[in-house]
Amino acid sequence: MSNPLQLDRTDRRILELMQRHGRISNLELAERIGLSPSPCSRRVKALEEAGLIADHVTLLNAxxxxxxxxxxxxxxxxxxxxxxxxxxxxxxxxxxxxxxxxxxxxxxxxxxxxxxxxxxxxxxxxxxxxxxxxxxxxxxxxxxxxxxxxxxxxxxxxxxx
Structure with a gap:
């Protein structure tokens, strides 16, 4: 088993919000975590490239x-x-x-x-x-x-x- 990546508070907050609000825009995400849109977008991209964000899905009502x-x-x-x-x-x-x-x-x-x-x-x-x-x-x-x-x-x- 590999060691988990070290995440700072901002990365954790991004992941928490994206898990619960999959359609959140980068602008709203940035506002909610206290970053400007460009650094927020770079962090999301880095989390995707690191494999922490596996996919973006829509949950259906069975x-x-x-x-x-x-x-x-x-x-x-x-x-x-x-x-x-x-x-x-x-x-x-x-x-x-x-x-x-x-x-x-x-x-x-x-x-x-x-x-x-x-x-x-x-x-x-x-x-x-x-x-x-x-x-x-x-x-x-x-x-x-x-x-x-x-x-x-x-x-x-x-x-x-």
Whole structure:
């Protein structure tokens, strides 16, 4: 793991504001952090070039789009070989229903997936038509989100050096 870049207070403030207000203009950003627009723009560019700003995205309202079933799925594989993991990873990356996929430890499962679909019927189609058909999948345990208590996309920066 690489050492994190050292950020000063202004860099942290820029990142905090940009995470929460993705459409903020450079002028407004500069005003809110107390810089003139040119130095602010240079700092943002430097943060992008350093890889701290990975992308600029728009967050959509899943419920308004009819995507109302959110599930967490634990997957167990039959073998723990590099080839098996590579094959599974490649297949999962092709499934648009999968929002997140993590190789995990601490449970009987090998992977945890975060999946979103319209409803239980579409979940069944995803599970039986795609997921359980993958080579090496020996166990699938699903949990469904009843109510979201907190959903945060912004990383906490207040405790960084």
């Amino acid at each position: 419920n308004k789009l009819g995507l109302s079933l959110l599930a967490y799925i634990h997957i167990s594989l039959d073998r723990h070989t590099p080839e098996r993991f590579e094959s599974f990873d490649a297949a999962i990356n092709g499934f648009s229903e999968v929002l997140e996929c993590d190789l995990i430890t601490g449970t009987e499962a090998d992977y945890q997936l975060k999946v979103i679909v319209r409803d239980m019927e579409h979940y069944q189609q995803f599970l039986l038509g795609k997921l359980t058909r993958l080579d090496g999948v020996t166990g699938v345990r699903s949990s469904f989100v009843l109510r979201r208590i907190k959903h945060e996309t912004a990383l906490p920066l207040e405790h960084l050096g």
